[in-house]
Amino acid sequence: MTAYSTTLFLHNSFRWAILAVGLYALFRATTGILAKGGWLPADDKARKLFPIALDIQFLLGIVLMFVSPVAQNAFSNMGEAMGNREIRLAVIEHPFIAIAALALAHVGSVKIRKLKDSREKFKALLLYYGLALLLLVARMPTWKLPHLG
Numbered sequence: 001m002t003a004y005s006t007t008l009f010l011h012n013s014f015r016w017a018i019l020a021v022g023l024y025a026l027f028r029a030t031t032g033i034l035a036k037g038g039w040l041p042a043d044d045k046a047r048k049l050f051p052i053a054l055d056i057q058f059l060l061g062i063v064l065m066f067v068s069p070v071a072q073n074a075f076s077n078m079g080e081a082m083g084n085r086e087i088r089l090a091v092i093e094h095p096f097i098a099i100a101a102l103a104l105a106h107v108g109s110v111k112i113r114k115l116k117d118s119r120e121k122f123k124a125l126l127l128y129y130g131l132a133l134l135l136l137v138a139r140m141p142t143w144k145l146p147h148l149g
Helices: 003-035 041-067 069-076 078-083 085-114 118-138
Strands: none
Touching (some): 003 041, 003 118, 041 069, 041 085, 041 118, 069 085, 078 085, 085 118
16 A cells, blocks of 8 residues: 555545544534533543544645645646646645634634533534534535545
């Protein structure tokens, strides 16, 4: 296996972990609101885990941009790359949406940590992580992206 194929495999596979961790965090927030419960250590773990998982995925994505032959070709001829919907999605839209989701998750995590009221924490988690997850799912490359090489 090459560095490219290994990184691509890890990045493609890890998206399912991101989805699972994000859904788990939203589940914790929803059940916390509905049960009118207090903020538990498991809720705090979910708050921490989602941004950490996104950080790992982001680092894999950065490595992928450097080792992907398609990304390298796109960066050498951006005019042509911008004209190709699938390449533009892979090297422009997908990374920028991922950065926005990453920012939402980190800002949300900090805001949640500073809040004192459990209900407010759950609501903030639902808002920030829900928006981040929505962005990610909207641009999650299932069948839309080429295999970048």
